[in-house]
Amino acid sequence: PSKNPEVPEIKAAELAEADGVLFGFPTRFGCMAAQMKAFFDSSGQLWKEQTLAGKPAGFFVSTGTQGGGQEATAWTAITQLAHHGMLFVPIGYTFGAGMFKMDSIRGGSPYGAGVYAGDGNREPTETELGLAEHQGKYMAGVVKRLCQA
Numbered sequence: 001p002s003k004n005p006e007v008p009e010i011k012a013a014e015l016a017e018a019d020g021v022l023f024g025f026p027t028r029f030g031c032m033a034a035q036m037k038a039f040f041d042s043s044g045q046l047w048k049e050q051t052l053a054g055k056p057a058g059f060f061v062s063t064g065t066q067g068g069g070q071e072a073t074a075w076t077a078i079t080q081l082a083h084h085g086m087l088f089v090p091i092g093y094t095f096g097a098g099m100f101k102m103d104s105i106r107g108g109s110p111y112g113a114g115v116y117a118g119d120g121n122r123e124p125t126e127t128e129l130g131l132a133e134h135q136g137k138y139m140a141g142v143v144k145r146l147c148q149a
C-alpha cells in the first residue's frame with residue numbers, strides 16, 4: 001500500500017530535539033528499506049558533530065513473510081546507531097509470556113517489535129500490537145531514567 005499522507009515525515013536534523021527515538025521501517029531482503037537508509041545517510045551533519053551521542057534508540061520492523069529478516073534487519077541497523085554514538089535499547093524478553101507464544105504467527109524479537117504484513121493487507125495480531133505498545137512504554141521508561149540521571 002502507498003504511504004498514508006496524514007502520517008508526517010521528519011528530517012534527520014529533527015532527531016536532535018528528541019530525548020529518545022524508536023525507528024520503524026520495513027525490511028528489504030534482510031536489511032532496512034532504501035528509504036530508511038537514505039534517511040540515515042542524510043544525518044551526516046549530526047554524525048560529524050555527534051549530536052545524537054548518548055540518545056537511546058530502538059527499532060520496530062515489518063516484513064512481508066516469515067523469515068523475511070526481522071532480526072537481521074535490526075542487526076544491520078544497529079550500525080547506524082553505533083556511528084552516531086546512540087544507545088541501542090532492545091526489549092529483550094521483557095514482554096514476558098507474549099514473547100513465547102507459539103500458537104499463532106507473531107512478529108517481533110528481543111531486538112524490537114515486529115509484524116508480518118504480507119502484501120500489506122494482513123492486520124497485526126493482538127500479540128504484535130501488545131509487543132509494540134510494550135516497546136513504546138519500555139523505551140519511555142528508559143528515556144525517563146536517563147533524563148533524570
